Amino acid sequence: MSQETLFAEPEVTISTSALYKEIIAAYEAEEAKVEVESVFGKVTYASPVNFRESMLSPRHRWFPYKEGFSPSFVQSFLKDHAPRAVQNVLDPFGGVGTTLIESSRLGLNAFGFEVSPMSHFIASTKAAGFDALDLVSLDAIVEDFQQSELQLVAPSPENDTVISYFEPAYLSALLRLKAFYIALENPKVSALFKLAFLNCLERYSTHRKAGNGVKRKTKFAYAGSPESPIEQIRNTVLNDLRVFRKDLAQEPAVKPFQLTLGSCLDESLYPDGIQFDAVLTSPPYANCFDYSKIYMVELWLGDFFLDKSSQKEFRAQSLRSHVHARWADRHTTYGSELINNQVFEFLSTQKLWSNQIPSMLAGYFADMGYLLHLLSSRCSPGAPIGLVVGNSYYGSLPIATDLILSMLGRQHGFEPIKISVYRNVVVSSQQFTRATDRKYMRESLVILKKK
Numbered sequence: 001m002s003q004e005t006l007f008a009e010p011e012v013t014i015s016t017s018a019l020y021k022e023i024i025a026a027y028e029a030e031e032a033k034v035e036v037e038s039v040f041g042k043v044t045y046a047s048p049v050n051f052r053e054s055m056l057s058p059r060h061r062w063f064p065y066k067e068g069f070s071p072s073f074v075q076s077f078l079k080d081h082a083p084r085a086v087q088n089v090l091d092p093f094g095g096v097g098t099t100l101i102e103s104s105r106l107g108l109n110a111f112g113f114e115v116s117p118m119s120h121f122i123a124s125t126k127a128a129g130f131d132a133l134d135l136v137s138l139d140a141i142v143e144d145f146q147q148s149e150l151q152l153v154a155p156s157p158e159n160d161t162v163i164s165y166f167e168p169a170y171l172s173a174l175l176r177l178k179a180f181y182i183a184l185e186n187p188k189v190s191a192l193f194k195l196a197f198l199n200c201l202e203r204y205s206t207h208r209k210a211g212n213g214v215k216r217k218t219k220f221a222y223a224g225s226p227e228s229p230i231e232q233i234r235n236t237v238l239n240d241l242r243v244f245r246k247d248l249a250q251e252p253a254v255k256p257f258q259l260t261l262g263s264c265l266d267e268s269l270y271p272d273g274i275q276f277d278a279v280l281t282s283p284p285y286a287n288c289f290d291y292s293k294i295y296m297v298e299l300w301l302g303d304f305f306l307d308k309s310s311q312k313e314f315r316a317q318s319l320r321s322h323v324h325a326r327w328a329d330r331h332t333t334y335g336s337e338l339i340n341n342q343v344f345e346f347l348s349t350q351k352l353w354s355n356q357i358p359s360m361l362a363g364y365f366a367d368m369g370y371l372l373h374l375l376s377s378r379c380s381p382g383a384p385i386g387l388v389v390g391n392s393y394y395g396s397l398p399i400a401t402d403l404i405l406s407m408l409g410r411q412h413g414f415e416p417i418k419i420s421v422y423r424n425v426v427v428s429s430q431q432f433t434r435a436t437d438r439k440y441m442r443e444s445l446v447i448l449k450k451k
């Protein structure tokens with residue numbers, strides 16, 4: 001998860017109220033029950049829950065999903081915490097498939113859910129099996145692409161904001177590339193071209209992903225090139241395809257997995273009769289990061305969103321981790337008492353940048369509690385559950401998501417085993433003056449065990 005989005009709270013009044021002390025005391029009481037260990041023992045920005053390693057790993061490097069795990073983290077979690085006969089692994093927030101691909105590589109049966117059609121597409125494309133004939137077909141199409149005049153142009157997306165994020169000549173070149181891959185008859189090769197197309201979008205846009213949204217770039221790396229927009233984009237795509245091809249030649253297939261496009265909170269989507277022997281996941285953090293905004297350009301230009309209702313649907317199905325949508329109350333009885341009572345009351349007296357934050361937090365933990373409830377009847381006894389989360393900070397109060405999930409786990413049939421802190425975030429701002437504030441600003445792996 002990118003660091004800049006972790007602790008977003010501009011205005012803070014330091015509180016010493018009794019309610020504040022009560023909340024911190026509840027955190028401390030939980031810390032007395034569950035071991036909290038610092039994995040690196042020092043403040044660090046590097047972390048195994050960081051996508052940098054993925055950009056060097058075959059298949060994972062096909063798309064830079066900054067919110068993703070590193071492959072070695074998945075492997076070591078499964079080796080360290082699931083040494084017994086593990087067969088079925090679940091990642092309820094599957095993202096671009098790091099857990100699924102790594103579990104498959106270990107010969108396990110991997111299952112997952114993902115609400116974003118874009119992430120679902122990326123994970124599925126990264127897992128493609130290519131035999132010798134497929135590679136011949138890929139090579140032939142790449143050769144055609146090199147020669148093609150790219151005369152056909154795909155229609156522009158029905159979203160003026162997305163269109164405004166490109167200079168017209170670059171948008172036109174991108175839409176020519178899109179027309180090329182849409183016309184391909186081989187679906188596997190078309191998907192590889194589409195992935196390369198998605199990879200081009202931020203690079204040739206006037207905007208870049210930043211914090212919780214997009215910002216206009218100050219430097220346009222593409223503008224200094226002597227090549228035309230079409231040639232620049234063609235060369236970028238060809239470079240990507242060379243990388244994909246190299247990885248496919250080395251590892252023609254990964255064991256197929258079952259990644260369902262839909263919410264892990266939808267009980268009807270769970271496979272019948274499957275017990276999960278290990279769960280490893282990273283839910284969106286309670287930090288107001290809205291995936292439908294950050295990946296807006298990719299979602300629209302990749303035809304994952306065709307109209308405004310697709311974005312609405314996507315948000316409605318997502319975990320309640322931001323304030324850009326209103327969700328009807330759901331799973332209220334599965335949430336956290338501490339959040340619903342003390343934290344809600346405390347935050348109602350604070351100056352917050354959005355008055356939706358207390359109900360977002362109540363909704364976030366109600367959703368996570370409900371997920372744990374669903375998992376408790378679908379996990380085999382002793383199954384380890386790994387939840388990678390970042391804590392947040394609102395209105396002078398740290399929200400210790402890791403400790404609250406440990407409490408929720410106990411409530412829903414799990415034994416909290418350990419909280420491994422992977423990253424403490426260094427904050428120089430004067431607002432973080434108390435030891436408690438600094439201590440809880442961290443990203444951790446919460447480990448629970450099914451009783």
Ligand SMILES: C[S@@+](CC[C@H](N)C(=O)[O-])C[C@H]1O[C@@H](n2cnc3c(N)ncnc32)[C@H](O)[C@@H]1O
Pocket residue numbers: 065067068069070092093094095096097098099113114115116119262263264265281282283284291317318319
């Ligand atoms: C932190 S990312 C997970 C990244 C993943 N570990 C990887 O390596 O690719 C969280 C993901 O959860 C997805 N998500 C949000 N709400 C969801 C829900 N209710 N069910 C399934 N996926 C959801 C988001 O679209 C996002 O891709």
